[in-house]
Amino acid sequence: MPDLSANLAGIKSPNPFWLASAPPTNSGYQIMKAFDAGWGGAVWKTLGVPVVNVSSRYGAINYRSNRMVGFNNIELISDRPLRDNLREIEEVKKYFPHHAVVASLMVGSRAEWHQIVKDAENAGADGLELNFGCPHGMCERGMGSAVGQEPEVLKLITSWVMEVATVPVIVKLTPNISDITEPAQAAAQGGANAISLINTIQSLVGVDIDNFVSYPVVDGKSTNGGYCGPAVKPIALNMVKNCAQHPGVRLPISAIGGIENWRDAVEYLLLGASNVQVCTAVMHYGFGIIREMIPGLENYMRDKGFQRLDDFIGKALPNVLHWEDLNLHYDVKASINPDKCIQCQLCYTACEDGAHQAIRIPEDGSRIPQIIEENCVGCNLCSLVCPVENCITMVRKDDGSRHENWKDFVVAGKAPETFDDERAGGLGHWVPAPTDALKKRG
Amino acid sequence: MPEYPTPATAQDLDQRFAQIKPYMNATMAHYESARCLFCYDAPCVKACPTGIDIPLFIRQIHTHNAEGAARTIYDSNYFGNICGKVCPTEVLCEGACVYNHQHVKPIEIGRLQSYATSQVVNEQKRLFSPAPANGKKVAVIGAGPAGIACACELRLAGCEVEVFEAKEQPSGLVLHGCAPYKIANEDALNEVAWLQSQFGFNIHYNHNIESREQWQALEQQYDAIFLGIGLGATQAAGLRGEDLEHVSGATEYIEQIKLDPMSVRVGRKVVVIGGGNTAMDAASESARLGAEEVTLAYRRPKPEMKAYEFEYELAKSVGVKGLFNVAPVAILGDRQVEGIRLAATRVEAGRLQLVDGSEFDLACDAVILATGQEKRSALVAQIGGIETDRQGRIVVHPETFQSSHPKYFAGGDAVNGGAEVVNAAAHGKAAARGILGRLNG
Numbered sequence: 028m029p030d031l032s033a034n035l036a037g038i039k040s041p042n043p044f045w046l047a048s049a050p051p052t053n054s055g056y057q058i059m060k061a062f063d064a065g066w067g068g069a070v071w072k073t074l075g076v077p078v079v080n081v082s083s084r085y086g087a088i089n090y091r092s093n094r095m096v097g098f099n100n101i102e103l104i105s106d107r108p109l110r111d112n113l114r115e116i117e118e119v120k121k122y123f124p125h126h127a128v129v130a131s132l133m134v135g136s137r138a139e140w141h142q143i144v145k146d147a148e149n150a151g152a153d154g155l156e157l158n159f160g161c162p163h164g165m166c167e168r169g170m171g172s173a174v175g176q177e178p179e180v181l182k183l184i185t186s187w188v189m190e191v192a193t194v195p196v197i198v199k200l201t202p203n204i205s206d207i208t209e210p211a212q213a214a215a216q217g218g219a220n221a222i223s224l225i226n227t228i229q230s231l232v233g234v235d236i237d238n239f240v241s242y243p244v245v246d247g248k249s250t251n252g253g254y255c256g257p258a259v260k261p262i263a264l265n266m267v268k269n270c271a272q273h274p275g276v277r278l279p280i281s282a283i284g285g286i287e288n289w290r291d292a293v294e295y296l297l298l299g300a301s302n303v304q305v306c307t308a309v310m311h312y313g314f315g316i317i318r319e320m321i322p323g324l325e326n327y328m329r330d331k332g333f334q335r336l337d338d339f340i341g342k343a344l345p346n347v348l349h350w351e352d353l354n355l356h357y358d359v360k361a362s363i364n365p366d367k368c369i370q371c372q373l374c375y376t377a378c379e380d381g382a383h384q385a386i387r388i389p390e391d392g393s394r395i396p397q398i399i400e401e402n403c404v405g406c407n408l409c410s411l412v413c414p415v416e417n418c419i420t421m422v423r424k425d426d427g428s429r430h431e432n433w434k435d436f437v438v439a440g441k442a443p444e445t446f447d448d449e450r451a452g453g454l455g456h457w458v459p460a461p462t463d464a465l466k467k468r469g
Numbered sequence: 470m471p472e473y474p475t476p477a478t479a480q481d482l483d484q485r486f487a488q489i490k491p492y493m494n495a496t497m498a499h500y501e502s503a504r505c506l507f508c509y510d511a512p513c514v515k516a517c518p519t520g521i522d523i524p525l526f527i528r529q530i531h532t533h534n535a536e537g538a539a540r541t542i543y544d545s546n547y548f549g550n551i552c553g554k555v556c557p558t559e560v561l562c563e564g565a566c567v568y569n570h571q572h573v574k575p576i577e578i579g580r581l582q583s584y585a586t587s588q589v590v591n592e593q594k595r596l597f598s599p600a601p602a603n604g605k606k607v608a609v610i611g612a613g614p615a616g617i618a619c620a621c622e623l624r625l626a627g628c629e630v631e632v633f634e635a636k637e638q639p640s641g642l643v644l645h646g647c648a649p650y651k652i653a654n655e656d657a658l659n660e661v662a663w664l665q666s667q668f669g670f671n672i673h674y675n676h677n678i679e680s681r682e683q684w685q686a687l688e689q690q691y692d693a694i695f696l697g698i699g700l701g702a703t704q705a706a707g708l709r710g711e712d713l714e715h716v717s718g719a720t721e722y723i724e725q726i727k728l729d730p731m732s733v734r735v736g737r738k739v740v741v742i743g744g745g746n747t748a749m750d751a752a753s754e755s756a757r758l759g760a761e762e763v764t765l766a767y768r769r770p771k772p773e774m775k776a777y778e779f780e781y782e783l784a785k786s787v788g789v790k791g792l793f794n795v796a797p798v799a800i801l802g803d804r805q806v807e808g809i810r811l812a813a814t815r816v817e818a819g820r821l822q823l824v825d826g827s828e829f830d831l832a833c834d835a836v837i838l839a840t841g842q843e844k845r846s847a848l849v850a851q852i853g854g855i856e857t858d859r860q861g862r863i864v865v866h867p868e869t870f871q872s873s874h875p876k877y878f879a880g881g882d883a884v885n886g887g888a889e890v891v892n893a894a895a896h897g898k899a900a901a902r903g904i905l906g907r908l909n910g
C-alpha cells in the first residue's frame with residue numbers, strides 16, 4: 028500500500044488533499060465533515076478584519092454541456108467573528124489531531140499581524156497561510172493582492188509574521204502579476220517556510236447582454252472578481268513550475284488552481300508541489316469527490332511503483348524546458364485510423380481552415396479524410412479536434428538519431444538569417460495559391 | 470385482459486397515444502445540442518430530403534437563439550415542426566449521424582428541430598414576409614404537405630395563391646394518417662395555421678375539384694396549377710367477403726382513429742393484411758385501442774416487408790404478432806367478419822404462388838386491409854394531357870416538377886406514389902420554384 032502522507036514544510040497531513048481557504052472552510056462544521064469524509068487538511072477561510080459582503084457574489088463560465096468550467100467570485104474574507112473561528116479551530120484540532128489545520132490570515136499593521144498570529148497559534152493551528160492574494164475588496168484597503176503585487180511589501184509583512192510565528196508559515200501568492208517568481212522570491216527572502224499558489228485571477232466572468240452589466244450583478248452594477256476552477260489550471264501549472272524551477276525560491280509549494288480529481292493532483296506534484304488545495308470542485312460537487320481522489324492517487328502510485336509522494340514530486344520538472352532547448356529534428360505526422368474514424372471531417376476543416384491544408388477528402392466518395400504527409404507540419408491540431416479516442420495519432424518520422432536545438436543552431440552558425448535561407452522553416456512549405464480559395468466554393 | 474384495455478376517457482386516450490417524441494424542454498435541448506460535433510459537410514444534412522443545415526440550427530439552439538434555429542429550418546423545410554415528429558429519422562438524418570459509427574447514440578435531430586420550431590409557432594413569431602404582389606395567380610389543389618409547401622414558397626415570391634382542399638381541415642395525411650403517438654392533431658394543425666399567418670394564402674375547404682368543368686375554370690383563372698392531391702382510398706383487394714361488416718381499409722380506419730377515436734369500433738381479434746408502414750400503424754393503433762390479439766399477415770418473407778424495421782419493432786412492442794409468407798384467400802362470415810382464410814405462399818420462378826392445400830382459417834372479428842392506396846390516374850385523366858406512369862404516378866420533370874401539361878405542376882405522394890411528409894414538403898417547394906421559373910421566364 029503506497030504511503031499518501033504529506034509534509035509541507037513540517038505541516039503533516041494523512042494525504043496531500045487539502046481544502047483551500049474559501050467557503051468550504053468557513054466553519055468547524057464544514058471542516059469536521061470534510062475530514063470525516065477523508066480530506067487530509069484544510070486552510071481556514073481567511074481570518075482578519077471585520078468585513079461586509081454583498082449579495083449575489085458568484086458568476087461562472089459554462090462550456091457546452093459543462094457547468095462552472097470557470098468560476099468567479101466577489102466575496103471577501105471570513106465575515107464571522109474572529110473569536111468563533113478561533114474556538115472552532117480548537118475544537119476541530121481536538122477531534123482531528125493528525126489532520127492539518129492551517130489558519131489563513133489577512134490584517135494590516137505589524138501589531139495586528141503579531142496579535143492574529145498568536146491567536147491562531149493559541150487556537151492550535153498547525154500552520155499559517157498569509158493571504159496576499161484576494162484581488163477584490165481587500166486590496167482597496169491595502170491588503171490582499173495589494174500586498175501580493177508589491178514584492179517589497181510582501182517581504183516586509185512576511186518578516187513581521189516570522190518575528191513571532193512558531194509554526195510553519197505559507198505565503199499565498201496572487202497570479203495577478205507578470206512574473207510569479209518575483210513575489211515567490213520575496214516570500215523566501217522574508218523568511219517564509221512555504222508558498223501556495225495560485226489565488227484567483229482578476230476577471231470579468233461575462234456580461235449580461237440584456238441589461239448591459241457584467242456578472243455577478245449587485246443591484247444593477249458589478250465589479251471585477253477572482254477567477255478559478257478548471258479553466259485556470261494551465262495558468263496555475265505554469266506558475267507552480269516556474270516557482271519550483273527558480274533557484275531563488277526553493278520553498279515547498281502547496282499547489283492550487285482547478286484541481287478536481289487525482290490526475291490534476293498528480294500533475295501538480297510532478298511539477299514540484301508537495302500537496303494540493305481544492306476550492307471550486309468542492310463548491311461544485313461537495314466533499315464527496317475525495318472518494319475518487321484518494322483511491323485514484325493510490326492506484327497511480329501502485330501502477331508506477333511509487334512508495335511515497337517524494338518518489339515522484341518534481342519528476343516532470345527536468346523535462347519542462349525553454350523553447351530553444353527543443354530538438355528541431357524531431358518530426359511527427361498525423362495518422363488517421365480509418366477503422367475508428369466516424370467521418371465527421373472536423374480534422375479536415377480544422378487543418379484546411381485553421382492549419383496547413385494537409386488533409387484531403389478522397390475523391391472516390393469515401394468520407395474518411397487522408398493526411399497529405401508532405402504538407403503536415405505535425406502541429407497536433409487534427410488529433411486535438413478529433414472526437415474519437417486515439418483515432419488520429421502523431422507518428423514519429425525521423426529516425427531519432429539527430430538532436431539539435433535552436434541554441435545548437437546558433438552556436439553552429441546554422442540559424443537562418445534570411446527568408447531565402449534553405450533552413451528557414453516556412454520556405455519548403457507548400458501553400459495553395461490565394462485564388463484557389465474561390466475554386467473551392469460549393 | 471389485454472395490456473391496453475379499451476380507453477374509456479380522454480385521459481386514457483392521451484396516455485395510450487402518448488407522444489414517442491415529446492417536446493424537449495430547455496434543459497434537454499441544451500444538453501442534446503451540446504453533443505453535436507458541427508461536422509464538416511455533415512452527413513445528416515445530406516440525408517435530409519430538404520437539406521436542412523442541421524449543424525447550424527443545433528448550434529443556434531445551443532446559443533439560445535431558437536428563433537434563428539427555426540429560421541434555418543424553415544428556410545429549407547416549411548414542415549419543420551411536423552417533420553421533426555413524423556419523419557423516419559432513424560433512416561434519414563439520425564441514421565446518418567456520425568456518432569453511429571462509434572455506437573454512440575446519434576443526436577436527436579428530430580426532437581431538436583421540433584423544439585426550435587415550436588418556439589416560433591407557439592409565440593406566433595413572424596419570420597417571413599411575402600414580397601409585394603407580382604401579379605401572378607396560382608391555384609394549389611390539396612392542403613397537404615406538398616400543396617402547403619408550394620403555397621408558402623409562391624407567396625414568398627409575391628404570387629397570389631388559392632388553395633382548394635376537399636376536406637374540412639388542412640395538413641392532408643399528417644392530420645388524417647400519421648400515427649397519433651407520433652403527432653397530436655393540434656401539432657398537425659398549428660404549424661399550418663402559423664404558415665398561413667406568415668404567408669397569407671387562402672384555403673378553400675370542402676372544395677373537392679372533381680369535374681372537367683372545375684379544372685377548366687381553374688385553367689382560365691390561374692397562371693399555373695399545382696397538384697398536391699396525394700393518393701386515393703385503400704385499393705380493393707378483390708377478396709371474397711371484402712364487403713362484410715368490420716372489414717376496413719387501413720387509410721379510412723386510421724382516419725377515423727385520428728378524427729374521432731372514441732367512435733372507432735376496434736375488434737377483439739384483429740387481422741391486418743399488408744407489410745408496409747400503414748399496416749404497422751393500423752396494427753399498432755388497434756392494439757393500443759384495446760384489441761386483444763392483433764395479427765399482421767404478410768404474403769412475403771419478413772425481410773421483404775416495405776415497413777421500416779423500427780416500425781415493426783414498435784408494433785411488436787405493443788403486442789402485435791407477425792405472420793409471414795401467408796396470403797388472404799377469403800374473408801369469412803355471414804354478415805360480419807368471423808374469420809379469415811389464409812394460405813401459405815412461396816416464390817416460384819420469381820412469382821409468388823399459393824401453396825396447394827396449405828389453407829387455414831384464423832378466427833377474427835375485424836380485418837384491416839393495408840394493401841395500398843389507389844393512385845390518382847382517374848382524376849388526372851379528367852384534366853387531360855397529363856402523363857402518368859404504369860403505376861399511376863404523375864410524371865414530372867425532376868427539377869421543375871412540371872407535368873406534361875405545361876400549366877400543371879405536381880408533387881408529393883401523387884408523384885412519388887407514397888413516401889414521407891418530408892418528401893412532399895421538398896417537392897412542393899421545388900415545384901414552386903419551377904412554377905416561378907415558368908411564370909417569370
Ligand SMILES: Cc1cc2nc3c(=O)[nH]c(=O)nc-3n(C[C@H](O)[C@H](O)[C@H](O)COP(=O)(O)OP(=O)(O)OC[C@H]3O[C@@H](n4cnc5c(N)ncnc54)[C@H](O)[C@@H]3O)c2cc1C
Pocket residue numbers: 555556557610611612613614615616633634635636639640641642643646647648651676677678679697698699700720723746747750848880881882883887888889890891893
Ligand atoms: C397511415 C399513414 C401513416 C403515415 N405516417 C407517416 C409518418 O409517420 N411519417 C411520414 O413522414 N409520413 C407518413 N405518411 C405519409 C405522408 O403522410 C404522406 O407522404 C404525405 O402526407 C404526402 O403529402 P401530400 O401533400 O403529397 O398528400 P396528402 O397528405 O395526402 O395531401 C393531399 C391533400 O389533397 C387533398 N385532395 C386530394 N384530391 C383533391 C381534390 N381533387 N380536390 C381538392 N383536394 C384534394 C386531400 O384531401 C389531402 O388533404 C403516412 C401515410 C399514411 C397513409
Ligand SMILES: Cc1cc2nc3c(=O)[nH]c(=O)nc-3n(C[C@H](O)[C@H](O)[C@H](O)COP(=O)(O)O)c2cc1C
Pocket residue numbers: 047048049050072073098099100102103104105131158160161199225226227254255256257259283284285286304305306307308
Ligand atoms: C468564493 C471564493 C472565495 C475565496 N476566498 C478566499 C480567501 O478568503 N482566501 C484565500 O486565500 N483564497 C480565497 N479564494 C481562492 C481559493 O482559495 C483558490 O486559491 C482559488 O479558488 C483557486 O483554486 P480552485 O481553482 O480549486 O478554485 C476564494 C475562492 C473562491 C471561489
Ligand code: SF4
Pocket residue numbers: 360361377378382383384385386398402403404405406407408409410
Ligand atoms: S498535424 Fe497539423 S498540419 Fe498535420 S494534418 Fe494535423 S492539423 Fe494538419
Ligand code: SF4
Pocket residue numbers: 363364367368369370371372373374375395396409412413414415418419
Ligand atoms: S476528426 Fe477524427 S473521426 Fe472526424 S473525420 Fe477526422 S479522423 Fe475521422
Ligand code: SF4
Pocket residue numbers: 371504505506507508511512513514523524565566567568576578
Ligand atoms: S452528423 Fe450528427 S454530430 Fe454531425 S452535424 Fe449532424 S447531427 Fe451533428
